[in-house]
Amino acid sequence: xxxxxxxxxxxxxxxxxxxxxxxxxxxxxxxxxxxxxxxxxxxxxxxxxxxxxxxxxxxxxxxxxxxxxxxxxxxxxxxxxxxxxxxxxxxxxxxxxxxxxxxxxxxxxxxxxxxxxxxxxxxxxxxxxxxxxxxxxxxxxxxxxxxxxxxxxxxxxxxxxxxxxxxxxxxxxxxxxxxxxxxxxxxxxxxxxxxxxxxxxxxxxxxxxxxxxxxxxxxxxxxxxxxxxxxxxxxxxxxxxxxxxxxxxxxxxxxxxxxxxxxxxxxxxxxxxxxxxxxxxxxxxxxxxxxxxxxxxxxxxxxxxxxxxxxxxxxxxxxxxxxxxxxxxxxxxxxxxxxxxxxxxxxxxxxxxxxxxxxxxxxxxxxxxxxxxxxxxxxxxxxxxxxxxxxxxxxxxxxxxxxxxxxxxxxxxxxxxxxxxxxxxxxxxxxxxxxxxxxxxxxxxxxxxxxxxxxxxxxx
Amino acid sequence: xxxxxxxxxxxxxxxxxxxxxxxxxxxxxxxxxxxxxxxxxxxxxxxxxxxxxxxxxxxxxxxxxxxxxxxxxxxxxxxxxxxxxxxxxxxxxxxxxxxxxxxxxxxxxxxxxxxxxxxxxxxxxxxxxxxxxxxxxxxxxxxxxxxxxxxxxxxxxxxxxxxxxxxxxxxxxxxxxxxxxxxxxxxxxxxxxxxxxxxxxxxxxxxxxxxxxxxxxxxxxxxxxxxxxxxxxxxxxxxxxxxxxxxxxxxxxxxxxxxxxxxxxxxxxxxxxxx
Numbered sequence: 091x092x093x094x095x096x097x098x099x100x101x102x103x104x105x106x107x108x109x110x111x112x113x114x115x116x117x118x119x120x121x122x123x124x125x126x127x128x129x130x131x132x133x134x135x136x137x138x139x140x141x142x143x144x145x146x147x148x149x150x151x152x153x154x155x156x157x158x159x160x161x162x163x164x165x166x167x168x169x170x171x172x173x174x175x176x177x178x179x180x181x182x183x184x185x186x187x188x189x190x191x192x193x194x195x196x197x198x199x200x201x202x203x204x205x206x207x208x209x210x211x212x213x214x215x216x217x218x219x220x221x222x223x224x225x226x227x228x229x230x231x232x233x234x235x236x237x238x239x240x241x242x243x244x245x246x247x248x249x250x251x252x253x254x255x256x257x258x259x260x261x262x263x264x265x266x267x268x269x270x271x272x273x274x275x276x277x278x279x280x281x282x283x284x285x286x287x288x289x290x291x292x293x294x295x296x297x298x299x300x301x302x303x304x305x306x307x308x309x310x311x312x313x314x315x316x317x318x319x320x321x322x323x324x325x326x327x328x329x330x331x332x333x334x335x336x337x338x339x340x341x342x343x344x345x346x347x348x349x350x351x352x353x354x355x356x357x358x359x360x361x362x363x364x365x366x367x368x369x370x371x372x373x374x375x376x377x378x379x380x381x382x383x384x385x386x387x388x389x390x391x392x393x394x395x396x397x398x399x400x401x402x403x404x405x406x407x408x409x410x411x412x413x414x415x416x417x418x419x420x421x422x423x424x425x426x427x428x429x430x431x432x433x434x435x436x437x438x439x440x441x442x443x444x445x446x447x448x449x450x451x452x453x454x455x456x457x458x459x460x461x462x463x464x465x466x467x468x469x470x471x472x473x474x475x476x477x478x479x480x481x482x483x484x485x486x487x488x489x490x491x492x493x494x495x496x497x498x499x500x501x502x503x504x505x506x507x508x509x510x511x512x513x514x515x516x517x518x519x520x521x522x523x524x525x526x527x528x529x530x531x532x533x534x535x536x537x538x539x540x541x542x543x544x545x546x547x548x549x550x
Numbered sequence: 551x552x553x554x555x556x557x558x559x560x561x562x563x564x565x566x567x568x569x570x571x572x573x574x575x576x577x578x579x580x581x582x583x584x585x586x587x588x589x590x591x592x593x594x595x596x597x598x599x600x601x602x603x604x605x606x607x608x609x610x611x612x613x614x615x616x617x618x619x620x621x622x623x624x625x626x627x628x629x630x631x632x633x634x635x636x637x638x639x640x641x642x643x644x645x646x647x648x649x650x651x652x653x654x655x656x657x658x659x660x661x662x663x664x665x666x667x668x669x670x671x672x673x674x675x676x677x678x679x680x681x682x683x684x685x686x687x688x689x690x691x692x693x694x695x696x697x698x699x700x701x702x703x704x705x706x707x708x709x710x711x712x713x714x715x716x717x718x719x720x721x722x723x724x725x726x727x728x729x730x731x732x733x734x735x736x737x738x739x740x741x742x743x744x745x746x747x748x749x750x751x752x753x754x755x756x757x758x759x760x761x762x763x764x765x766x767x768x769x770x771x772x773x774x775x776x777x778x779x780x781x782x783x784x785x786x787x788x789x790x791x792x793x794x795x796x797x798x799x800x801x802x803x804x805x806x807x808x809x810x811x812x813x814x815x816x817x818x819x820x821x822x823x824x825x
Contacts, residue, residue: 260768262579262586262626270770300628302768305574306565328770332782339777339801341808348771356585356765364585364611365765366812439804486769488787 097199098127105419109390112274112359114281115416116180119202121161124209128156131201132193139188139203144535145243147171149188149203156206165214166221168207173246173290174239174534176215176282177268179208182531183410215285222292225252230548233258233318235303235489238266239530240324240521242290243537244544249293251545256318258301263355266326267530270355271347273384275391276413279354304488309496309517320516320544323504324537327483327522333376337433338479342370342441346377346385346480353388370394370476374444376430377480378402383413385478386422396422397472401429401449401462427451427462431469433477443471485523493517501526510540511547518544552689555607556657557616558592564599566591566629571638572665573759573791576601576629577767580614584625587611588764588786590661590736591630592690601629604660604689609813631767632790635665636757637732646673651723651730651754652698653716653745654680655737659689661759662736667697675699677728679719681737685710716741717748730754735794739806743799756794760785763808776802 101117102108108115119127131153139149148167155164168175184190184204192200214220232248234241237259245255263269268283277283291297301307303325312318330345332338349367352358356365371394375386378400386396398417400407403426407414418424425446432445448468451460490498497505497513503526510518520536522528551557566576570591577586593602605615618624637645650669654662659680666676676698682688683706695701703711704719712719716737733756735745742758749756762774762785769787776785779796783789 260628261766262628270766300626301565302628302631305630306569306628328768330770330772332772339775339782339805341804345772348765348773351765351771357583363583364581366585366809368808368812439801486787488769 095126095130097130097202098123100202100205105416105421108275109420112391114278115275118212119205119209121213124156124206125159127202127206128153130194131157134193138191138193142187142191144187144531145171145538147188147207152210153201153203153206156210161210161213162217162220164210165219168210169220171538172534173243174286174530175207176211176286177239177277178531178534179204179206179211180277180282181272181529183529185411187531219289219292224250224293227254228252230254231256231318232320232322232544232548233312233316234322234324235309236260236266236324236326236521236523237264237287237297237299238268238324238326238521238533240326240523240533240537240540241266241322242287243534244322244324244520244541245295245537246290246293247538247541248544249290249295251541253545253548255294256296256298258303258307258312259297259299260302261355262299264297264299270351271381271384273350273354273388274359275387276384302488304492309489309493313516319548320518322510322537322540322544323489323512323517323519323523324521324533325486325489325523326533327485327527329484329486329502330479331481331483332479333430333481335430335432337435337441340433340435340441341439342368342475343433343477343479344368346375346381346478347483349385349478350381350388353392359388359392367392368476370441370474372474373397373476373478374399374430374472374474375478375480376444377482378407378409379480379482380409380413381482382480383409383417385480387417387420389476389478390420390422394476397474398422398424399428399430399444399446399472400424400426402459403427403451406459425472429462429464430477434471441475441477442473444474444477445469445471483522483527485526489523508539509543510536511543516547518547551616552604553687556604556687556689557607558602558604558660558689559618560595560600560602561624561627562599563601563627563629566627567594567596567599567601570594570601570630571634572668573635573638573661574630574632575661575767575790576603576627576631577764578603578615578624578628579626580611580618580624582625584614585611586626586765586767587615588631588761588767590759590761591664592660593664593667604657606657628767632786633788635734635791637665637669642672645669647675648732649675649730650677651720651728651733652676652678653720653733653735653737653741654678655716655735655741656682656687657689658735658737658741658759659694662734663690663694663697665734666694670697677723677730678702679704679716679723681705681716681719681741683707715744717744720745720748724752732757734758739799739803742794743803746794746797746799750795757791758794758797759790760792760797760802761790762786762802763806776805
């Protein structure tokens with residue numbers, strides 16, 4: 091019987107130091123820490139954590155292997171359900187999924203499932219990875235559009251089933267949001283993302299970058315000319331939203347997507363990169379999600395003084411709790427119940443301030459969150475020479491507008507059923523392209539379900 | 551090299567060559583650390599699987615592109631991007647005899663060429679005004695002459711053709727009684743602005759192709775956003791061609807200068823320690 095011990099804390103870079111570098115914030119567990127933390131798991135007979143994992147990882151089973159020091163076996167358990175464990179261990183919102191439902195969390199702290207997953211994935215990568223297990227080739231070709239989480243998950247499952255899978259990626263690097271969206275200090279590219287994608291390639295999946303499906307090739311070309319028997323569209327939600335307030339086209343106003351793409355995909359934070367990035371003295375980031383935290387913490391590391399402006403309160407912040415905690419530790423200022431109404435410019439058309447209005451919380455809205463209401467006459471200005479809009483994204487219309495018979499709803503999301511089947515036979519979709527912006531793990535879950543549905547469709 | 555500062559190259563890219571249409575562009579990266587540079591497609595040869603691009607040596611990144619020799623490879627080439635010109639939607643019969651006026655400034659000559667060629671091949675009447683600082687900077691003269699009915703050259707210094715600006719030549723043509731069904735201007739933003747002002751009261755529809763800053767070129771970042779008819783539009787996916795009379799050129803000109811300080815720094819080659 092395990093002793094009653096608290097959750098093993100994870101070692102992190104000192105906030106003052108990391109606020110000036112792009113190295114990973116969290117160091118993760120070492121073997122001793124992982125063994126100790128794994129010993130806390132009760133190995134429940136009806137594990138609620140598994141039900142709350144969007145890809146259904148056999149959590150108590152992998153933790154039992156960790157407990158026994160059988161790290162390779164632990165990795166093999168995870169690999170049955172997830173192709174990106176080193177990524178998910180770092181970026182999943184565990185507090186609302188597996189850890190949020192852990193029985194230990196009722197009275198104390200839940201098992202650090204995310205940190206254990208990360209430990210196992212990192213250990214496995216450093217020790218040769220999980221041996222590839224796949225069915226013999228069945229000679230059927232499937233195209234996957236987009237190399238983000240949903241596309242990688244779908245492609246992995248199909249490759250394991252024996253399909254000949256090609257992923258088409260529009261950017262010059264594979265990974266989608268893992269490359270362009272999530273910063274290096276939270277998800278290292280060379281050390282974590284690229285090896286994880288290489289493990290998908292090791293299953294036999296081909297990845298062609300620099301192909302714009304919708305322009306270079308259409309979905310119809312893939313089916314009619316390139317010999318694919320089914321297509322999975324996992325093109326994500328890449329279209330940034332703006333508020334529609336005056337001054338958004340001033341110089342110094344950026345979408346979080348632009349700011350983060352410059353820093354992450356183009357590595358503008360590295361002096362060796364040719365891509366420029368604007369470094370303001372005082373940056374205001376508008377929004378309260380993970381993307382807002384990422385943009386704010388990137389700006390801070392580039393040398394700016396950063397304020398996050400959010401129209402509701404701390405409680406409603408949609409970002410992962412860990413990101414908010416890290417952002418605060420690093421010295422980012424939060425202004426809650428504050429909503430921008432206008433961006434003010436100087437005589438040359440550059441940003442000089444963000445005009446905001448004070449908000450108060452009213453009745454709960456359709457989503458159950460209390461909706462913010464402006465307090466009349468409470469306008470005030472926050473001085474800023476850079477404003478970053480992190481208000482969410484919508485699916486890119488490039489594929490839906492160039493594919494005959496592919497239905498979308500009014501927000502531009504592709505209409506698909508639970509299995510990913512769209513209005514067009516042979517065309518499946520999943521992830522943010524269907525749901526609008528969500529999480530890495532939900533997209534992976536959708537990719538896996540679509541892979542099963544594609545397999546069923548092609549066996550008919 | 552077409553001129554000491556402008557180079558032309560054929561790039562082997564069969565899928566792009568097969569899909570490219572007039573009005574579209576592509577993005578290249580010259581090296582792994584390189585920027586994504588949008589370039590207009592100057593020509594495409596579907597059977598050879600090549601696209602022709604033209605680059606002007608203006609900064610650190612374009613210098614890398616121009617330094618490529620025959621047989622070298624780009625790190626990345628992606629395209630075709632943007633929407634094709636509206637006229638490709640028209641049936642050939644509708645184009646026959648239709649009168650087009652193209653106004654090309656400097657490097658803008660390159661994207662005008664495939665448009666003029668497309669229309670000329672389908673029997674449209676195409677006049678082209680080409681402007682350059684001086685005769686030595688004119689590009690694609692023979693090629694352009696072979697795909698239009700009249701080619702009018704303007705140079706700032708009078709070294710060839712009309713001595714003066716393209717806008718003056720437009721006025722002269724209209725005063726001489728020429729009429730057009732459609733005008734298209736492609737060149738520096740400031741030129742497109744003044745062509746727009748010149749034609750505003752002529753009643754001739756005018757399209758401009760906006761060479762905004764871009765990162766991904768697929769609608770992901772919004773770096774290229776411009777205001778057209780009071781609405782924010784993304785030039786990379788909704789353009790690059792727009793109704794000129796609705797474009798907020800002053801905003802577009804200002805937004806082009808966003809990274810000028812950084813660009814100048816990148817272009818500055820440190821000479822300390824050399825000889």
